[in-house]
Amino acid sequence: MPAPSVRVEAKKLLALSCEAGAVSAERVGAVLTTLTKTRAPHTLRPLLRAYLAAIRRELARGEARIEHAGPLSAADADAIATHFSKALGRSIRPVLRRNDALLAGLRVRVGDDVTDFSAALRLANLAKSLS
Numbered sequence: 001m002p003a004p005s006v007r008v009e010a011k012k013l014l015a016l017s018c019e020a021g022a023v024s025a026e027r028v029g030a031v032l033t034t035l036t037k038t039r040a041p042h043t044l045r046p047l048l049r050a051y052l053a054a055i056r057r058e059l060a061r062g063e064a065r066i067e068h069a070g071p072l073s074a075a076d077a078d079a080i081a082t083h084f085s086k087a088l089g090r091s092i093r094p095v096l097r098r099n100d101a102l103l104a105g106l107r108v109r110v111g112d113d114v115t116d117f118s119a120a121l122r123l124a125n126l127a128k129s130l131s
Contacts (some may be wrong), residue, residue, distance in 0.1 A: 003046070009051035014058060022092065023058050061111040064092045069102040071119065084110050 013035075017027045031051075035044060064081045066072065077094035085092040092110060099107070102118035109115075 006046050006050050009047060010054045013047075013051050014054040017055065019060070022062065023055060028055065059110070060109075061093050062090065062092060063110065065095045065097065065109040067097050067099040067102060067107040067109075067118075069098075069100055069104050069106070072096060072106065080106075080108060084108070 013031050014023075017023055017031055018036055018076045019027055032052075035047070039047070064084050066080055077096055079093040088110065102120050103123070104119040105117045105121075107114065107116045107118050107121075
């Protein structure tokens with residue numbers, strides 16, 4: 001885990017990398033160019049790792065990763081993303097991934113939040129309650 005000062009600096013760099021509430025590729029490029037010109041190479045590794053982790057977290061906040069067991073139409077995925085956009089107050093885009101282990105239903109992950117409507121979870125909960 002990086003030092004607290006590195007995490008704080010990575011958060012500041014993330015703030016510089018966002019435009020209109022979203023990560024901007026141009027701004028990230030500018031931040032990286034500036035860092036490589038102004039920092040000693042041996043100090044960059046922990047900062048760049050923390051910065052990458054912060055960027056990944058920020059990008060995940062704008063995605064609804066929808067795992068589905070059966071067919072799921074684009075319209076349904078858009079409706080799910082719209083629901084989460086309204087609930088969270090920010091723009092969310094759907095990212096679909098088939099997962100047959102769910103048996104039926106779906107699991108939606110937005111950032112660190114997971115909403116599970118799968119048959120696999122229901123069966124696991126039933127098995128727990130019976131044992």
